Amino acid sequence: MQAEEKFTYETWPASPERATLEAKNKFLGFWLFLGGETVLFASLFATYLALKDKVPDSTHALAKDIFDLPLTLVATMLLLTSSLTSVYAMYHMKNFAFKKMMVWLGVTVLLGFGFLGSEIYEFNHYVHEYHHTFTSSAFSSAFYTLVGFHGAHVTFGLAWIISLMIRNSKRGLNLYNAPKFYVASLYWHFIDVVWVFIFTVVYLMGMVG
Amino acid sequence: MSTYAQKKGFGGTIWDYLTTVDHKKIAILYLMAGGLFFLVGGMEAVFIRIQLAVPNNDFVSAGTFNEIITMHGTTMIFLAAMPLLFAFMNAVMPLQIGARDVAFPFLNALGFWLFFFGGVFLNLSWFLGGAPDAGWTSYASLAVHSKGHGVDFYVLGLQISGLGTLIGGINFLATVITMRAPGMTYMRMPLFTWTTFVASAMILFAFPPLTVGLTLMMFDRLFGANFFEVAMGGNTIIWEHLFWVFGHPEVYILILPAFGIFSEIFSTFSRKRLFGYSSMVFATVLIGFLGFMVWAHHMFTTGLGPVANAIFAVATMAIGIPTGIKIFNWLFTMWGGSVKFTTPMYYAFGFIPSFVCGGVTGVMVATAAADYQYHDTYFVVAHFHYVIVGGVVLALLAGTHYWWPKMFGTMLNETLGKITFWLFFIGFHLTFFIQHFLGVWGMPRRVFTYLPGQGFDTSNMVSSIGAGFMSAGVIVLLLNVVITQVKNVKVGNDPWEDGRTLEWAISSPPPYYNFKQLPLVRGLDAYWIEKMEGKKAMTPAEPVGDIHMPNSSFIPFMITLGLFIAAFGALYHADDKSWALPVLIIGLLVTFGSMLVRSVKDDHGYHIHKEELMDEEKGAEA
Amino acid sequence: MKRLAKWRLVSLFAILALALSGCSGKPYLSALRPAGEVADIQFDLMKLSTYIMVGVIVVVMVIFVIVFFRFRRKKGDNGIPKQVEGNHLLEILWTVIPILLLLILAVPTVAATFKLADVKEMDKKNSDALVINVRSHLYWWDFEYPGQKIVTSQDLVVPTNEKVYFNLKSMDVKHSFWIPAVGGKLDTNTDNINKFWLVFDQKRANEAGNLFYGKCAELCGPSHALMDFKVKAMNRDDFDTWVKDMQAVKEPEKATSDLASQGQEIFNKSCIGCHAVTPQNKMPDTARVAPNLTNFGERSRIAGILDHNKEELKNWIKNPETYKPGNEMSGKYPEMTDQQLDALAEYLMGLKVQD
Structure with a gap:
């Protein structure tokens, strides 16, 4: 199968993300990349756990003082839902339903922005309420680095999905762009999985102390 | 697209290399850049040995000496050994599995440029206020304490070049998994391909911790974070863990491909298949796995406690077992064979005693309680140079002679090659053997000088003389390269005449599409099997057809250039320079902009048509 | 071949x-x-x-x-050896x-x-074990005997034939405490205290001249190579005497000669801000920013590396940077005339506790 071919619903292959050699490579290569990303986040988690609540003196806020469950829960729900909507989008991609895919991707992006907004609000809150800044203690550096790295991934993911949507808005699906959509959604799922760990390790475990 | 084959001017050639995505050309780029950095690192080594030749010497100052040792280690590991191995992986591995290119030609180019610019950035530190001076391990308390921008160059340069290595690793992994020719099962892959595969997997899991460590240090030094500031709650031991979780696998990332190179050479020049192929593969995978379990043996004296020390000591000793398996398999590959002593075989033969020495001292330093004596002394310096020089560098020199004809179509002079070997080999043992004793006599490593009256004087002089021999060997090699390229005598497909693997089945150098028809692989040593049946070439697995090729691209260069510019912005940001932040932002914009261009501009590659291939064949026959 | x-x-x-x-x-x-x-x-x-x-x-x-x-190829030998898979x-x-x-x-x-790694004894209450707190600084060593309540530096004094326990910590960057002939080595971290023990054998200490060489084994900056210290090993009785003599110094000893008195004045003006000359240092380890000089006259080296005589001492004070690049002492005191140097050196060389 050629990447430039035109397709209809009937001729569209079952696994368009792996139909050509290039696509197969992209699919595999991206999984490998996510393997590396996993180690990257594992290292950041280890660093965070080692430095959790490590502050110069008692005037500094600790994890149990600053975290706010309702806000984090909202953020978590937004991101989890966006993962689900990106699954819908890929479902429609596999069924050659370009418009529906774009709609669901649009919803995903909106939810992603919602998450990002809540995170910015949260960081801002910590800085002004608790003077918990990037440079105030080892704990704060580790916190902002771990959560911020994730936030940067979300930002990059949003930019990626949006640029894919704009670039392909007029031309529908083919075997050249289908794998691109697919790996972008893989990336989005990965970000979501990382967040589940952040939610557990940083927030839930932080609040129990 | 027949323009490709046209003669180009000098500018055209430069542009060709700046934009190439061909694995064979990228291999040449890696070889040249890695070779250049090897010479730089080698000169630094010579400076070290001159300074230490006599006690109380003042050839260089104490501060400069620390910069030299830091840059020697960093350059040799990241900018010489790794890229030179990548050169051979790129040149040979796709050919060995019967592929037309790697899985991601574009990323291949990107990986090279990232490595290269990272290396250039790091070395620019010499001219911009001083090189890093906290050792190649850059332990956090000293690195954060270090004045000037040296360590900043280290963290930023290594982040850039490390990214390139990571991309290269992913690329090789995917290539081996998806691009093998029909019939090339995993257990028919040549051992160099296997070791490339395992080393790439190790890169994938080992480099992210380094990236994280470097990022944390960058945040501390440039953006006011407190990861390693003990007064602010920070902890410097985190750096040691992150560094060695990367650093130890890195040793195996270097040595496994070296093992691969020697496996090919032993088998080829003994005219025998590799003895115990399956156990060699098994040992390779096992070493790769165990390589991640032993990092804390670099931290025996850090005070992790007896439980951790004992566990890591035993785990480390365990690595000796698969390594021993390999040594004996090589010996028995030659046993009963018809061993021809070519230059590559000289290196392979010399490698065995050298590496065995390095290996056994490895077991000695693994005995934790005794390592309290060896650690951070010249004993350790001797040990890892026996492993890295006696293993990796000998392999690189062997590989250079072995695959030179495949990469360039000419044969390096054998006599000069053997002279290089003798000079280098004698120099190597002269330099490093005595250092074992210096270490246990009480000489710590990384000392810029030593006082007389401690019994170190003669041995250090001997060691420095050895360095002279090694330098002479390298100079002869350079002469050899120049003479060979000037003479330019072209050779055929299989210049060693004993070639066994697929790279020897096609012309030297191969056409840009490698295999006109993908070969059908019928067993281990695919080409040898065909030769033994009296055939001159591989049996094709497909009829002649159109070949899909990737387009050249300037974008990898641009993505990297952006990061290179951004790194300067980040570096001078700490000085409150007003232009620093804009430079950082502009650099990142160039990078992300280039990525965006890559993303939105369709690139379907092109096809070489069947007819063109036929024409070329006729042309070749005429 | x-x-x-x-x-x-x-x-x-x-x-x-x-x-x-x-x-x-x-x-x-x-x-x-x-x-x-x-x-x-x-x-x-x-x-x-x-x-x-x-x-x-x-x-x-x-x-x-x-x-x-046995298996080298002869000229013109085109035989194909048996292809052995393994054994x-x-x-x-x-x-x-x-x-x-x-x-x-x-x-x-x-x-x-x-x-x-067995240091249970030092953590026991009412233990008789000798414990020494080692604090490493950029290019010098601080030794505190908490049980004896004395502090010294550069020359570690230890009793022989018994276990001596060490608490190791660094006050600036990471160093490593190593006495090769007696046992190796443990890092002095900036983050935590590391503990271990050593035994100094009397008979073999005698063979070694009762003075062991100690080294810093972790790269710590330009003068890492020069961060040496010495270990004076003596039998328990001599050690106890030394401790008593040290403890006896309650306040700075008065200089005896005119020249030395002059030197003491200079010292009290320019040096005492960092260097203590009494061993009962009440200050915490973080405040001990320079070597304690109580028994300086009895030390074996100047700055850990130079011969122990007046000339070298003057050279050192005149320009420490030439001898230990990157040290923390250079530039912390006014430049001195030759006469002042002479007086100061006279005073310092006279700082002895055992006569």
Whole structure:
């Protein structure tokens, strides 16, 4: 199968993300990349756990003082839902339903922005309420680095999905762009999985102390 | 697209290399850049040995000496050994599995440029206020304490070049998994391909911790974070863990491909298949796995406690077992064979005693309680140079002679090659053997000088003389390269005449599409099997057809250039320079902009048509 | 290639000869001349591992040499050797034998590792064990005897034939505390206190002149190479006397000669801000920013590296940067005339507690 071919619903292959050699490579290569990303986040988690609540003196806020469950829960729900909507989008991609895919991707992006907004609000809150800044203690550096790295991934993911949507808005699906959509959604799922760990390790475990 | 084959001017050639995505050309780029950095690192080594030749010497100052040792280690590991191995992986591995290119030609180019610019950035530190001076391990308390921008160059340069290595690793992994020719099962892959595969997997899991460590240090030094500031709650031991979780696998990332190179050479020049192929593969995978379990043996004296020390000591000793398996398999590959002593075989033969020495001292330093004596002394310096020089560098020199004809179509002079070997080999043992004793006599490593009256004087002089021999060997090699390229005598497909693997089945150098028809692989040593049946070439697995090729691209260069510019912005940001932040932002914009261009501009590659291939064949026959 | 094989064999015997002969370094410095229980344990492990490893090397070299002589290709030989896949028996053999060899090595290694880390005694209440707090600074060492309530620096004084326990910590960047002849080594971290013990053997200390060399073994900056210290080992009675003499210094000793008094005045003006001359240092370790000089006149080296005489002392004070680049002392005091230097040196060399 050629990447430039035109397709209809009937001729569209079952696994368009792996139909050509290039696509197969992209699919595999991206999984490998996510393997590396996993180690990257594992290292950041280890660093965070080692430095959790490590502050110069008692005037500094600790994890149990600053975290706010309702806000984090909202953020978590937004991101989890966006993962689900990106699954819908890929479902429609596999069924050659370009418009529906774009709609669901649009919803995903909106939810992603919602998450990002809540995170910015949260960081801002910590800085002004608790003077918990990037440079105030080892704990704060580790916190902002771990959560911020994730936030940067979300930002990059949003930019990626949006640029894919704009670039392909007029031309529908083919075997050249289908794998691109697919790996972008893989990336989005990965970000979501990382967040589940952040939610557990940083927030839930932080609040129990 | 027949323009490709046209003669180009000098500018055209430069542009060709700046934009190439061909694995064979990228291999040449890696070889040249890695070779250049090897010479730089080698000169630094010579400076070290001159300074230490006599006690109380003042050839260089104490501060400069620390910069030299830091840059020697960093350059040799990241900018010489790794890229030179990548050169051979790129040149040979796709050919060995019967592929037309790697899985991601574009990323291949990107990986090279990232490595290269990272290396250039790091070395620019010499001219911009001083090189890093906290050792190649850059332990956090000293690195954060270090004045000037040296360590900043280290963290930023290594982040850039490390990214390139990571991309290269992913690329090789995917290539081996998806691009093998029909019939090339995993257990028919040549051992160099296997070791490339395992080393790439190790890169994938080992480099992210380094990236994280470097990022944390960058945040501390440039953006006011407190990861390693003990007064602010920070902890410097985190750096040691992150560094060695990367650093130890890195040793195996270097040595496994070296093992691969020697496996090919032993088998080829003994005219025998590799003895115990399956156990060699098994040992390779096992070493790769165990390589991640032993990092804390670099931290025996850090005070992790007896439980951790004992566990890591035993785990480390365990690595000796698969390594021993390999040594004996090589010996028995030659046993009963018809061993021809070519230059590559000289290196392979010399490698065995050298590496065995390095290996056994490895077991000695693994005995934790005794390592309290060896650690951070010249004993350790001797040990890892026996492993890295006696293993990796000998392999690189062997590989250079072995695959030179495949990469360039000419044969390096054998006599000069053997002279290089003798000079280098004698120099190597002269330099490093005595250092074992210096270490246990009480000489710590990384000392810029030593006082007389401690019994170190003669041995250090001997060691420095050895360095002279090694330098002479390298100079002869350079002469050899120049003479060979000037003479330019072209050779055929299989210049060693004993070639066994697929790279020897096609012309030297191969056409840009490698295999006109993908070969059908019928067993281990695919080409040898065909030769033994009296055939001159591989049996094709497909009829002649159109070949899909990737387009050249300037974008990898641009993505990297952006990061290179951004790194300067980040570096001078700490000085409150007003232009620093804009430079950082502009650099990142160039990078992300280039990525965006890559993303939105369709690139379907092109096809070489069947007819063109036929024409070329006729042309070749005429 | 013939030369190569011979050379290897010769070198092999050379190693053995070297190890067996007297070529084992200086008695006050070499890990191959152990002078205490810890160094003994470590030396025994070194020997055990060396024997095993030399055995391995010999086996490899025998096969290596046979291969070299028996299987080289003759000119014009176009024969194709038999393509052997492998040999199960051989492969099992060279897997199992190394495992056994490593077990022989692993057991004593683990035992020794735990033994050397056993510091329960120092944490016990009312323990008689001698504990020394070592604080490493950029290029000098601070030694505090918490039980005796005295502080000294650069020259560590220890009793022989008993376990001496150490608390190690660094006050700036990471260093490593190493007395090669007596036992190696433990890092002084910036983050935590590391603990271990050493024993100084009286008989072998005598052979080494009762003065062991100590080193910093972790790269710590430009003068890492010069961060030496010395260890004076003496029997328990002498040690107790030394402690008493130290404790007896309650306030700065008065200089006796005119020149020294002049020097003391200079010292009190320019130096005492950093350097203490009484051993009962009430300040916490973080406040002890420079070596304690109470018994400076009895030390073995100046700044850890220079000969102990007035001339070198003057040179050092005049320009410490030439002797220890990157040290923390340079530029912290006004420049002095030769006369002032002479007076100051006279005073400092007279700082003695044992007469």
